[in-house]
Amino acid sequence: MHPGDMSACEIAGAVARGDISAFECTQAALSRIDRLNGSINAFLHIDAEGAIASARSIDSRRARGESLGPLAGVPIAIKDVLCTRNVPTTCASKMLKDFRPPYDAFVVERLRTSDAVIVGKTNMDEFAMGGSNENSAFGPVRNPWDLSRAPGGSSGGSAACVAAGMSPIALGSDTGGSIRQPAGLCGITGLKPTYGRVSRRGLIAFASSLDQVGPMARSAADCALVLETIAGHDPSDSTSLKADVPPYSRLLEESLAGVRIGRVAAHFTEGLNPEVARAVDEAFAVFRAAGATIHDIEMPHARWGVPTYYLVAPCEASSNLARYDGVHFGHRTDTAQILASHAADRTQKNNIDSDQADSTLVEMYRKSRAEGFGSEVKRRIMLGTYALSAGYYDAYYLKALKVRRLIRQDYLNAFEKVDLIGGPVSATAAFPLGEKTGDPLSMYLVDLYTVTANLAGVGGISFPCGLSASGLPLGFQLQSPALAEPLLLRAADRFQRITDWHQRRPHLEGTLQQP
């Protein structure tokens, strides 16, 4: 079998047995990346040299008889929001175009010690803000299923990378659906773990109370393998949970008999594409056939999820992104030009009113941020700054926190009746590039089914459950109580043992453009 078509579990096993070398797997991934990335733009940085060096080290350690980590030789792509030591980490922003962190993110450290091979950094919406990957400062990612369509976002690069077989697994981050939604639109499996399950150290913050790192792969079994590696307490992240990490990949066998899955009627009203509705209902039927029971439940506050999310997330973002001011790191405007124009002003006007004119410092801040950030990032900084301002805080931020608590309570109530909640991940299949870019509100609605899991801090997984008439993948989402990842992964894995939607591949070779 071509290593590019093997799952992470298969590669790790084969490399450990010596059936295939880590070098071969890495070469296969790199050559596919080389062939496809020009069309898909999934990667912002390809670390061929680093990948080959770690593959060779894995192979030589195996040759010496040393034991290898659980992801030995598995190529993995990392969303460019995660810090990689001395390797560019840009958040797809001009602001961090030249940033090379002096450290690895916690999850990257874990991947290295488990002998995964990091092939590169994937494209994304700038600072993870967006649902289509069109907000990247370095160009949009194209959906491998249809290059004229968006892959979803913000982890669009990671999703497209896995869908196109450029690497079997990738890491994404999910603040409001940024793993699950692009996974759904690209026909792969993406897991957003419980908030705090995976350390955020080295994850460049968008909205700290919502951000979570998670795996993206072609199957739930591969997601389980990666989660096993990256989950766990990190004393350097105060919000990381102290719970033990179960051996997820070995907890997939039990049947779904008696598992109660909730179905929210409100998900199937206006706005949901009928093709998606049909595929989702067929998926429910699969679960029923597998022994699960389906129950109607209500999530009365879920309809306030998007507005709540678009207050909480921008508020935190406006704060987290304050550090990009051109002083200590990141993009700085041409200060020589500012100083020159100030000198000219002084000679012209002789006496400028220092309270009216910006100081050179303030002008440096303004210009650095104006030049460094894209328009969606600026929009959210403005939203958040406004909502946190004196006089508006109670009406917006505080109110949003209250609704957030109600949404969390909805989940707690629901999980007294059911073990999992199922439904669509997106209202439609992948949409054409440019369709929503002129209308930020319609773009915000792509998170409709995903944001509530982040607001409540619970786990969620999305995986393919059908194809549209035009051949685009359709996704199903399952959500679980906090720390119920074993059940979440077991249910998705069971679905994938029964169906083969996750094995469908885009027909890439015919549609490739020449780079």
Added chain:
Amino acid sequence: MMAAASQPTTSATTDVLSYTIVIGLEVHVQLLTRTKLFCGCSTAFGAAPNTQTCPVCLGLPGSLPVMNHEAFILAVRAAKALSCRIAEFTKWDRKHYFYPDLPKGYQISQFDLPFSSDGKLLVCDSKGRFAPRTVGIVRVHLEEDAGKSIHDESTGCADSRIDLNRTGVPLMEIVTQPDLRSPQEARAWLNELKLLLVYLKVSDCNMQEGSLRVDANINLHIPLPDGRIAKTPIVEIKNVNSFRSVERALLYEASRQWDEFNHTHAEIGSSPKQTRGWDDPAGVTRAQRHKEESSDYRYFPEPDLVPVTVSETELSLMTSAQGETPALLRSRLESQWSISAYDADVLVNQGIAFVGYFERLATILSDGKSASNWMQQDVMRMLNENTVAIESFPVRAEGLAALIAQVSSGAFDTSRARDIFSEMVKTGRSAAEVAASMGIADVGDDELMSLCRELVACNPKIVADVKGGKEQAAAGLLGQAKKKNPNVNPGKVRQLCLELIRAM
């Protein structure tokens, strides 16, 4: 023009007889932790710029803060000693502003739920210059320090440099009620606060190194002829580098506000709160430039840190190791060693090590009064003369006690003892060794008797005077005795000579 509430004066411009000075303080104290508040960097003072930094205090993307528990314990210890209520639940907030020495664009501080509030600290003046004053404490909270901007304007191109060693150093902010009524009280209260924090080992309160910083808020309450009280606009004084400067700045500011009120009659609320900087060499406060926008710090809960909850058990554990407060120590010394309140105050104000020395000395001597006198006169003089701290004082309490015992037994008089003590400090040798090397020896009874016989024989005039009832004339004999043998004890000489004369 200065007038305090207790010193009514008349004014040429108004009928006002007196005004009240109202002062509140905001004190920032650096906690004595080895590492910063949210990362593992050293807090040591004086390192080369930007050598004590890491991704967390530099605010690098992806870095996360983790609370230093030791800092929290120290802060709780201080707050308890200030009689504050400790919150069961406290959280961190982000305070936003842009400044080059604030790399994250926000400071991690505490906004609406500080870890402690509603405390008080009493200050007394042992010289009785003001009545005891209890100053209410609004709140004590924790926050991280910002970095240091170094502006070098000598080059003419306004070159600024940033040192981020201080960024993230743990600060405790103490905000008082406006309860102080004179600059003198303010200074005394700050001294008492500093003493407390140093005793509790919460901070070294070294103002030169910036581990204690004071902002003072002041205005005047002026009774008007119609019975109304006019309140002058509150001024916040910054940039005061010593407690003496605080007092001077407040004195100046009270006088300036009085003058200004007589010119403008401006009252509180007529303009935004003004910030004035203290120019120490010039001895004046100067208005600082208004910020372009009124500051909206957009506080919101810090999502990278978890709230801190403190149970009763944890609280008692945290404060179990707490030392004696200066106030408690003063009253204990007073009763245990039968010394005056004034003496106890002087001793306690010298610091905990000094008190420790005193108590060892008093214990050996079983005499608090004598120990207190020696500490206040001789030990303090030696410390000052040799600019040495009590911790490294070369004479141990045991050694000094031996010397004092010999004085009490009459071996040497006090002035000889001082010479010996001074030599002990210089050489580190014992009283006996020093006495021997200086040729100071106990003069034997026979030797002393023959000396006194000789003196009486050679001084018929003095003998006659004494016999005539003028006992004080015997003093003339003492000088001669000292000349003949510097080691004689003048008291004994006097006693023996008087006995000899009476027997004649």
